[in-house]
Amino acid sequence: MPDTTARILTLRAAGTSLVVELAEPVPRVLHWGADLGELTEDGLAALALTGEPAVLNNSIDIPRRFTVWPTEADGWSGTPAHQGHLAGTAAAPRLSLTGTSYRPQAEGGELSLDLTDPGAALDVTVTYRLEPSGVLGVQTRIGRRPDAAPEPYDLAQVTTMLPLPRRAAEILDFTGKWSRERSPQRRPLGFGTYAREVRRGKPGLDSPYLVTVGVPGFGFGHGEVWGVHLAWSGDQRYLVEQLPEGAGTHAAVLGGGELLRPGEIRLAPGESYTTPVCHFTWSDQGLDGLADRFHTLVRARPAHPRTPRPLILNSWEAVYFDHDLDRLLRLADKAAEVGVERFVLDDGWFRGRRSDHAGLGDWTVDPVVWPEGLTPLVDHVRSLGMEFGLWVEPEMVNLDSDLAREHPDWVLGPARGVGPSSRHQHVLDLANPQVWDYLLGALDALVDKYGIAYLKWDHNRELHEAVHGGADRPVAHAQVLALYRLIDALKERHPGLEIESCASGGGRIDLGILARTDRVWASDCNDPVERQMIQRWTAQLLPPELIGAHVGSGTSHTTARVSSDAFRLTTALFGHAGIEQDITRCAPEELARLTAWAALYRELRPLLHGGRTVRADLAGDATLLHGVVAHDGAAALYCWARVATSPEGQSGRVQLPGLAPEATYRVRVRTELGLPSFHQTSGPAWLTTALDDWLTLPGAVLTVAGLPMPNLNPDQALLLEVRRND
Known part of the structure; x- marks a missing residue:
């Protein structure tokens, strides 16, 4: 890795910049936000000089600096960069810089800082990567040295933080519930810590999603804003923190990280923990400017869908669990007539699945309902020129299933027995290699046998008491990593396979799951009134081509609201469009409008899926x-x-x-x-x-x-x- 003798290092891209001074013992952040331009040595020296705060009354006797790894050793009384202990000792980390790697590019670049804490025998590497979009990704690796004492180091929390100026004084984040995800909420930034913690094993329907702090009154098209999103599909923690003494010359901090359960990360000698990426970004063009940076980042992914997003028909609100072949064949015929390009068979196709009380885990086609397997339907769908997709929920299990009866130890929960079911289901222990192998084999066989182009991958309950039986060790972190490996392995075997992230609708939407999936289901609610707001705010992070948006029936499945087909069709146009209703029962005039809408979608999707929201x-x-x-x-x-x-x-x-x-x-x-x-x-x-x-x-x-x-x-x-x- 190339080193540098410069003491002040800058990353610049798309009108933003990060400036770090290699101060001793720990580097400090001089600036993050608007690009300061190409500063001369004198300009950088001036920035460092003006980065020294006053020494306050009744304070430590040196200036408080906001470092890249803030701890009490800096006089920092806020949330520390990491917390942990070594069998009740080594609880006061004191780090120092040991090495630097600096790779600037014309637009962006990478800066890595190596730190060490001799007391706990910890080595820490903090890596800042500024993308051409102007989004700054920060990731940290914390490792125990191989020659460290044998006692494990219990890592309690790692938080990535960047500074905010005084004018950043209003917070916007999100809450929500089933069928009303990503509901915005605003509040002024006061003194103290504003923290949002997620303990659901996934980001959740009430996910903070993208925490934004800006000048008071910022809007879509105006105001200076700073935002952070955690690319992690499990437990999370976001914070905005303002102390009376500030953060060096800055006023407050913005940050986040994985929320770690007690005892979850215990580092033996030679072991390490790598944080999820925290994505930070800044804009002086309001929320649309912030969204545009994230959309640019996401669209630059090598695996981002490049082909036109096919119009979908999903069978759920058309037939629910009533899987009758003749009825589904008629539904496929109508779908092809109106211009559908991908037909998705939802829940109810596998063994024993006549309701949501049974069958989860038994991922073989029900021989009673489907005596010839799915082949007759799949072949018919393909003969009509459509792709075939299938609903699965691999991480879950019903106790009323052959899998749970044969392998009760595969169900995640304490040794004293599992807790209450949620939606009549429990969670499989993906970190168990036998469970992981079984799921990969079952999904691989399905995709291979039926040439499945698309999986709707659901996750319909939260993880409570996510511990291994026996020792009751927490495994929420391991569960997410096992999920990532499972999807990665399945896609490696089937490179053309597309996967949708669904979790009771929009309960698992983050850039961690999007690194390996191809779209999200924004909500189980197709009511266009609710959808207008849900899609409006889902687009704060994701571009429209990744947001599933379906036309439901005139009477909403989730709200019972009655709405016109024109309103439903217009609303669903602004996303990855689809249909979720029994169109065999539509009147001719409604079918004509669906057909016109399908043609309009195909005409406009290059604009809708490539433009600026x-x-x-x-x-x-x-x-x-x-x-x-x-x-x-x-x-x-x-x-x-x-x-x-x-x-x-x-x-x-x-x-x-x-x-x-x-x-x-x-x-x-x-x-x-x-x-x-x-x-x-x-x-x-x-x-x-x-x-x-x-x-x-x-x-x-x-x-x-x-x-x-x-x-x-x-x-x-x-x-x-x-x-x-x-």
Whole structure:
């Protein structure tokens, strides 16, 4: 690894920068955020000089510096970078720098810092990787030296932190529940520690998801913001912390890490623990700017889907557990007629699975329901030109299953017996090599026999008492690593296989699982009112092509709300689109609209799945304007939606985000899906023309002055297409 004699090192990319000083004994973060430009040696020296804080009254007698590994040894009274002990000793870590690797690139680069703690015989390597997108990934490896004392070092917590300035004074994160994932919540940043802990064995339906801190009042299109996301599919901990004395010359810190259970990570000599990657990013263009950086990062993955995202039909809300071959064949026929490209058979196909009370774990086709196996359906689906996909839930088991009866020790839980079931199921111990081998063999056989193109991989309960029987050792960490290995091994055997991450809907959405899957199921709720908000905020981290968005029936399966097909179709367009209803029962006019929608999806998906997501800042949540703008600015598609009534009669002029004021555009309303219900006698004058033909308007009118939008009744949406005049 190349070393450097420079004392101040900088990583720069896409308008952001990280500046670290190789101070002794531990380097310190001088700056993270807006790019400071190409600083001269004098400029860097000035940054270091101004990075020295005052020595406060009733304080330690040297300046408090915020280091890359903050501990009490620095006079840091906040959350330490790591906590642990060696049989009750070595509980005051004191690290020092032993080596540096610095690999700057034209856009980004990597900086690794080697630290050591002789008291606990620990070696620590902190690696900062700034991607061309401007997202900074931070990962740490903590290892015991091979010649260390034989007692294991109990690692209690590792937290990755970066500093925040005083103007970052408002927090946005998320909560949620089943069918209402990623509900935003805001609060001012006060003194003390604001921490979000996840103890569900997965990120959960109430996942903090992406913790953002910004200038008060920041929105989608304005304000300076700093964010962090933990790429880990298990227990998590996020924090924003502000002490009265600050963090060096900074005001507060933002960070996160895996939440470790007591006794979970015990490092014997020669063993190590590697943290999940914490992804940090900054933007001075609000939440859309932050989202754009994450979308760019995700799309740059080597395994990111490059082919058009096929239109899906999933059988769940069409047939549930009623797997009748003739009925499914008719459903496949209708799916092909409307333009579906991938047919997915959901829950109910395997042995003993007539309800959710039994069968999980027995991953062979039920011979009673499917006497010829799945072959008749699979062959028919393929003959219609569609791919075949299948639902599985490999990590779970029903006690009413042959697997649980034959291998009760494979069920994760304490030696005294498993606790209460959740959704009538328990968890398999994936860290047990026998369990892992069984699941890989069962899934491999299914994919191989039926040429399965796609697995909907579900995870319908949380991990409680996630311990091995006998010694009751915690294994939540090992469970996640075993899951990753299982998916990786299956994909290695079947390189073309695509996998969806589903967990009671959107309960496992993170960049750790997305490193090995191809899309997520945003929610079990297909109600378009709820979906407008769920998809709006899921897109804060993920681009639309990774977000499953399906059209359900007129009466929602989860809320019983009745909505128009035009509203449902428009909402589902802005994602990886699909259908989740029994279309054999649709009236001819509804089938015609589904067919038109399928054609519209195929026409627009290059834009929808390759452009920049934009969302307008509006007063209140009764109306929403969101869209996708091509990166070259040549095209855009917007959805104007109303999800509730509001006191005002007129929406006023609404700016279309993402367009260039100096350009000229053509605007039209796409009417293939039908028109919304209007709450007005007549619409704005521009709308009449745009309904019939293209309307030419200056960019300044569209994006600076804004368009007076039509007044819609609740649960309605309008689709607006924009093309630049070149």
